[in-house]
Amino acid sequence: MCSRDICLIKGNVVVVPAGGRTLFIEDTGAAPKLKATGEIPDFHGKEYPATFGQSADDDGNVYVQWHRRDNAGRVDIMRLEGDALKTGEFVPGTETNIRMDGLLSFSPVAIRGSEVFRVKPESGRGLIRHDMSTKESKPLSGAGAIAPPVLTKRHAIFGDLNGKLHFAPLDGGKTREHVLSDAPITAPAAVADGIVFVGSEDGRLYRLNPMLKAELVRKAPNSIPTIRSPLTGKLADAKYDWYTNYGNFAGQNSNNQDLKPPLRMRWARRLEGTVKHLPVCGGGRLYTHTAEGQIIAVEQDTGRLLWRRWWPDVYLSFTSPLYIDGKLLIPQAGMKKSFVRCLDAATGNMLWEAPFTGSPSWSRQFPPVVAGKIAIYASGSGDYAPQGSEKPYTFGGEPVKPADGSEVMSFIYSNDNPYYPKNHHPRVWAWDLETGKVVWEKDFYDQGRGGNDCGICILDGKLYYSVFFGYDADQRARRGLPVKNNGLTCCIDPKTGNILWQTNDYYVTAKCTLSARDGKLYIGGFNRAQQGTDDRFVWCLDANTGKLVWKSDAVTSALNVVSVGERFMFSNALRGKGNIFDRETGKVTFSILTNYACCRFTMSEPYVLGANMDMIDLSQDGKLVSTGPAIDSRECLGAVVSNGRIFYTSQASGFVVSQTYGPESKDLPPAWEVRNAKQ
Known part of the structure; x- marks a missing residue:
């Protein structure tokens, strides 16, 4: 079952996330041919992970944002070389787990050259640029988001979970934002002839002209929050x-x-x-x-x-x-x-x-x-x-002791609890x-x-x-x-x-x-x-x-x-x-x-x-x-x-x-x- 994004690489190879694996399927014209099956290496667990976002670059590299359990995931890179599939590389700075500071992403990334742009539903880290060559990561916007970013010549454009559309300059300048609605924007924007189109979960389609003035293209036919198909049956009460x-x-x-x-x-x-x-x-x-x-x-x-x-x-x-x-x-x-x-x-x-x-x-x-x-x-x-300050306050990993010697509990801490911090x-x-x-x-x-x-x-x-x-x-x-x-x-x-x-x-x-x-x-x-x-x-x-x-x-x-x-x-x-x-x-x-x-x-x-x-x-x-x-x-x-x-x-x-x-x-x-x- 595929519930996430599919990609096309090398002109005729369709990449499909399915059942915790990544399938590389060649379109031969007469029939599909499975060329390779990609698997995420054992890391923060061994079970097959879910793909929350998938995208590809011009060179055929496939970027997979995966999740196994408990906030554990990262963006891994798969590359088809002939009939062999290379795995094991990942985008630096995208790893998350319960012992690290940072939340998971749920969207496909955008790629330009050695730079990867990624959004997260996390305040202060909404849009992040990951530089593959320097291994540095830099937040470009603090607005939490799940809408995939779209790249233009000078900007990364994305909608956030509070109904704003953001234009983040790729050179690191000040981000411009436009309030479109109080409903989240969860789908990527589309850009054509200098005009930006974006849909909102208020059921409306918005258009921003080259002067970035928002116009309403289409109103929702019905009130979105209204129940249209009520429960029926003897247990509906x-x-x-x-x-x-x-x-x-x-x-x-x-x-x-x-x-x-x-x-x-x-x-x-x-x-x-x-x-x-x-x-x-x-x-x-x-x-x-x-x-x-x-x-x-x-x-x-x-x-x-x-x-x-x-x-x-x-x-x-x-x-x-x-x-x-x-x-x-x-x-x-x-x-x-x-x-x-x-x-x-x-x-x-x-x-x-x-x-x-x-x-x-x-x-x-x-x-x-x-x-x-x-x-x-x-x-x-x-x-x-x-991460907590001593073993009973952690869920694995090395404890991190504050400089002042205070007792700190890991936010997601151990099930084994001999005692708790003094405060x-x-x-x-x-x-x-x-x-x-x-x-x-x-x-x-x-x-x-x-x-x-x-x-x-x-x-x-x-x-x-x-x-x-x-x-x-x-x-x-x-x-x-x-x-x-x-x-x-x-x-x-x-x-x-x-x-x-x-x-x-x-x-x-x-x-x-x-x-x-x-x-x-x-x-x-x-x-x-x-x-x-x-x-x-x-x-x-x-x-x-x-x-x-x-x-x-x-x-x-x-x-x-x-x-x-x-x-x-x-x-x-x-x-x-x-x-x-x-x-x-x-x-x-x-x-x-x-x-x-x-x-x-x-x-x-x-x-x-x-x-x-x-x-x-x-x-x-x-x-x-x-x-x-x-x-x-x-x-x-x-x-x-x-x-x-x-x-x-x-x-x-x-x-x-x-x-x-x-x-x-x-x-x-x-x-x-x-x-x-x-x-």
């Missing part, structure tokens, strides 16, 4: 929305919408961003937040783009939106600043924003929860950098849903250090909060950190912030939130709960008292969330078993050998949904009953079921797809067939 990362405010990560094979493709679309969290649904729309700061709304029934917004300085924010009463709440974190933003879900217009602190890292995908008219969120404070405070904020004004806030600094590895949920009108302070009390003592508590779980009145009960005996152990159902809390995690053991457990607490109801059999880990449905209770383990528990005793009744990585499974009973739309039937002891299409090379995300449809966002490959299921799917063919029938 709002009560069937998957409106938050874990399905509902109790974090149950489960629903029952009569899911059953066969599955049928409804629509597919590109995604110019990365995710490690789930999409959400509400108001007939599907909402996606990319780690680079884009918020995208599409029509749930067809996948048609309704609106897109982008805010600068968002940095690897693996956080989902929340849909509530026509509003969208999104935590957008970054090393420079972090805000929870409240948008009008129908238009994307911002209603309010409120600052918070902390890093989502791998663990805090959840958005705020809402009780009445109060929105509540939890995270940690502290100092962050692309990390566990924080909980509550805002008025209508205004964004602070109603109350809590700082649990007296209990321990940490805060980012936490979870929140709501059950029966009460807020539950759980946070991890690290498992190694001896190390904390040597470092002068609080020794007494490895974590905290408490019950809070969401209206006032008053503590109703708290315990330091049971708590999430990082990389997991907490969930609740029928008067019980369920708590898991990745780390051991205390030093001296390698065992991990799921704990079940009485939600009214915080007392232990049961401790599960030992497991290797319980990641992301303990999914609690009407019939089944399930948790995934990193590179291990997925476990199904008896909810009365905590005994593991059976396991499924998924061997997924950190997959964010969801449950739509009796199935759990894994990567590439794997459907695993828990009523048949974990039988795989359906899979595919295989559009992602990683196993980081599962699918969600909402309103009688399946929605899947690939972590690495830049795809969003929707499927229908069961007998009703025969009446819901692929959206492109419906469009063809209307023509």
Whole structure:
């Protein structure tokens, strides 16, 4: 499957990105002939990477902007020499990963001589010139973009994510910008006879004459954000929305919408961003937040783009939106600043924003929860950098120690957490849903250090909060950190912030939130709960008292969330078993050998949904009953079921797809067939 740009080189060789490889196909006139298959070398992983942008120069060099996982990618160069393909070269200065300062690009590059021009959705580094001969990189514009740059004699022209068209002089002079709209420009401009044409996501085509005066060529026939194809069927009602990362405010990560094979493709679309969290649904729309700061709304029934917004300085924010009463709440974190933003879900217009602190890292995908008219969120404070100051504060690589000796956490840090930096405070904020004004806030600094590895949920009108302070009390003592508590779980009145009960005996152990159902809390995690053991457990607490109801059999880990449905209770383990528990005793009744990585499974009973739309039937002891299409090379995300449809966002490959299921799917063919029938 090819979802990205194709190139023509040497007059008759078509270059196609497909399935994580690059195919060089000769047009012989009578038939295509495969001349070579290019592969990106093992680098930041071994899986086949996705191509987010591809272009070629006059000499037949093919430039591939690829992505494997977690912001890891660069622009590699492939060259066909006879029937042999040369690989391994790359454009200096284009490498990105989670330990380096800088975000990925999602667009093909422009090439002139030894210079490569590249855009990124990153404030301060929107357009960069990479000189192949000197290996120097220089920003020409700070405007974040995903629209490929176009080169003229003297300028690089590109549109940005805030609706401006930029003319960056190639000699390094001052960039001129023209505000065309408040909607992003995501397609390349076209230049003919000194006139520039550019389309906007407001549905309009603009023309700039040689004096660079903008004129409107064509108005949109309809209002772009208006839903034209509303959801239909018995599950179209709002009560069937998957409106938050874990399905509902109790974090149950489960629903029952009569899911059953066969599955049928409804629509597919590109995604110019990365995710490690789930999409959400509400108001007939599907909402996606990319780690680079884009918020995208599409029509749930067809996948048609309704609106897109982008805010600068968002940095690897693996956080989902929340849909509530026509509003969208999104935590957008970054090393420079972090805000929870409240948008009008129908238009994307911002209603309010409120600052918070902390890093989502791998663990805090959840958005705020809402009780009445109060929105509540939890995270940690502290100092962050692309690379941490010591090993427990990093995710591999050599630590970078600040000159002043301060403790700094890598923004995307380790899953193994013996302790946290001294200045990390566990924080909980509550805002008025209508205004964004602070109603109350809590700082649990007296209990321990940490805060980012936490979870929140709501059950029966009460807020539950759980946070991890690290498992190694001896190390904390040597470092002068609080020794007494490895974590905290408490019950809070969401209206006032008053503590109703708290315990330091049971708590999430990082990389997991907490969930609740029928008067019980369920708590898991990745780390051991205390030093001296390698065992991990799921704990079940009485939600009214915080007392232990049961401790599960030992497991290797319980990641992301303990999914609690009407019939089944399930948790995934990193590179291990997925476990199904008896909810009365905590005994593991059976396991499924998924061997997924950190997959964010969801449950739509009796199935759990894994990567590439794997459907695993828990009523048949974990039988795989359906899979595919295989559009992602990683196993980081599962699918969600909402309103009688399946929605899947690939972590690495830049795809969003929707499927229908069961007998009703025969009446819901692929959206492109419906469009063809209307023509």
